[in-house]
Amino acid sequence: MKNGQISESVMLDQLRSVLLHDDRADVRRLQNLLDDPAQLSEKISPILEQRLELMRQNFPKEYEMVVDKLIQERLKNSQEQLIEVIYPVLGAMVRKYIEHQFQILKESIEAQIRAMQNRLNFWQKMKMRWAGVSESDLILAGSDVPRVHEIYLVERHSGILLAHAAVQENLEKEAIAGMLTAIKSFVEDAFQRENEELDYISYQNYKILVENYRSFYLAALVEGSVSANERAMLAEKLHAFIFREYYTFNQKQDENVGERLSGLLAETFIQNYEL
Amino acid sequence: MISKKIILTGSFGVGKTSLFNRFIENKFDEKYMTTIGVKVNKKSVFIEGNEVALLLWDIAGEISQDKVPTSYFLGAAGVVYVFDLSRPLTFQNIVSDLTYLKSILPYSVVRVVGNKKDLLTEDQISRLETEFPIKWHALTSAKTGENVEDLFLNLATEMI
Numbered sequence A: 001m002k003n004g005q006i007s008e009s010v011m012l013d014q015l016r017s018v019l020l021h022d023d024r025a026d027v028r029r030l031q032n033l034l035d036d037p038a039q040l041s042e043k044i045s046p047i048l049e050q051r052l053e054l055m056r057q058n059f060p061k062e063y064e065m066v067v068d069k070l071i072q073e074r075l076k077n078s079q080e081q082l083i084e085v086i087y088p089v090l091g092a093m094v095r096k097y098i099e100h101q102f103q104i105l106k107e108s109i110e111a112q113i114r115a116m117q118n119r120l121n122f123w124q125k126m127k128m129r130w131a132g133v134s135e136s137d138l139i140l141a142g143s144d145v146p147r148v149h150e151i152y153l154v155e156r157h158s159g160i161l162l163a164h165a166a167v168q169e170n171l172e173k174e175a176i177a178g179m180l181t182a183i184k185s186f187v188e189d190a191f192q193r194e195n196e197e198l199d200y201i202s203y204q205n206y207k208i209l210v211e212n213y214r215s216f217y218l219a220a221l222v223e224g225s226v227s228a229n230e231r232a233m234l235a236e237k238l239h240a241f242i243f244r245e246y247y248t249f250n251q252k253q254d255e256n257v258g259e260r261l262s263g264l265l266a267e268t269f270i271q272n273y274e275l
Numbered sequence B: 001m002i003s004k005k006i007i008l009t010g011s012f013g014v015g016k017t018s019l020f021n022r023f024i025e026n027k028f029d030e031k032y033m034t035t036i037g038v039k040v041n042k043k044s045v046f047i048e049g050n051e052v053a054l055l056l057w058d059i060a061g062e063i064s065q066d067k068v069p070t071s072y073f074l075g076a077a078g079v080v081y082v083f084d085l086s087r088p089l090t091f092q093n094i095v096s097d098l099t100y101l102k103s104i105l106p107y108s109v110v111r112v113v114g115n116k117k118d119l120l121t122e123d124q125i126s127r128l129e130t131e132f133p134i135k136w137h138a139l140t141s142a143k144t145g146e147n148v149e150d151l152f153l154n155l156a157t158e159m160i
Helices: A002-019 A021-035 A037-077 A079-119 A122-131 A135-143 A173-191 A228-252 A257-271 B016-025 B094-104 B122-131 B148-159
Strands: A147-155 A161-166 A200-203 A206-212 A216-223 B002-010 B038-047 B050-059 B078-084 B109-115
Touching (some): A002 A021, A021 A037, A037 A079, A147 A173, A147 A257, A161 A173, A161 A257, A173 A216, A173 B038, A173 B050, A216 A228, A228 A257, B002 B016, B002 B148, B016 B038, B016 B078, B016 B109, B038 B148, B050 B148, B078 B094, B078 B148, B109 B148
Parallel strands (some): B002 B050, B078 B109
Antiparallel strands (some): A147 A216, A200 A206, A206 A216, B038 B050
């Protein structure tokens, strides 16, 4: 009986080795592959590369929203830190800009004084000395006379330019009229004060004086300092122009109203007008 | 010469500025820079021998149109409502947005435009069209320039 059992177990072993021969060979091959890093890397690397490439290609599409949200949250949570980091840089930039502007101003004044000194004749210099006026005072008094550089007549809501006059032709005049209207709209919308409209914009040596009417507005670009009195005078002259010319043209329903008004604006405010 | 104001509006990142730049200057930039406030520029086109000056207002994107300052819309003869064909989030409010636009601009010509056509296949576009809540007027690609010029020319024709 025992011999029978032994022979049965040997037979089973033999049977196993016959049946599992191929599988065991595969397992051995896989074991060898796993034990040898060089071989393993050779097999796996192309698959990993392929997956990584796929991820690289699809990442923006798949994860755009998630990343956007993460960035927004991070920015929101780190606002204070961001300000801390940016603040010193901004300060330095502003300081540098102001220094630069002062330098330009200084050079401009010096150049103007030199030019005026050359223009003054002997008798003028003598008279000034006699009257106790310094050359610099005289020059400074004449250096800041405000002048109208451009005038825009713009349809109030659409920003469409109806007429324009300028010392020098401005190719961007339609875009400027549009942007000016957008800025006006933004300011008037943002502060939401009833019956109040933007009437003055200042940037460095230029001022934009705005006179508002029901369906249009006039904007005058003025260079130089404008006193309250000068501003009132210009506003009065603009009003007079509108009542004299604009409404007359509108009544006649003239087809070339824009062109004619542009000519009149140039004649009235650019060629023959000093504030 | 006739002048008309056109508003480009829609959600953010849909390509309004890209359409604006493609039409005005025939250029495209891959970089995305969000519009602050509004940008205005002009381009003249000829419709049946008449010169028409189109004053385009490229408005900063908002999730819904009632967030845009109302005064930007005033005086507009045409509105181009832009959505991104590849981002459903940009047309989820389309019906209420168009109702709102019609209420403040009842006499304006409104065009619904799906942009970034180059990102979708014809099959994907067909599938989207069947599920879309309304009928769009044009599909464009600011990147390739496809249909951009036609969009504004057709709008100008309808406006005059």
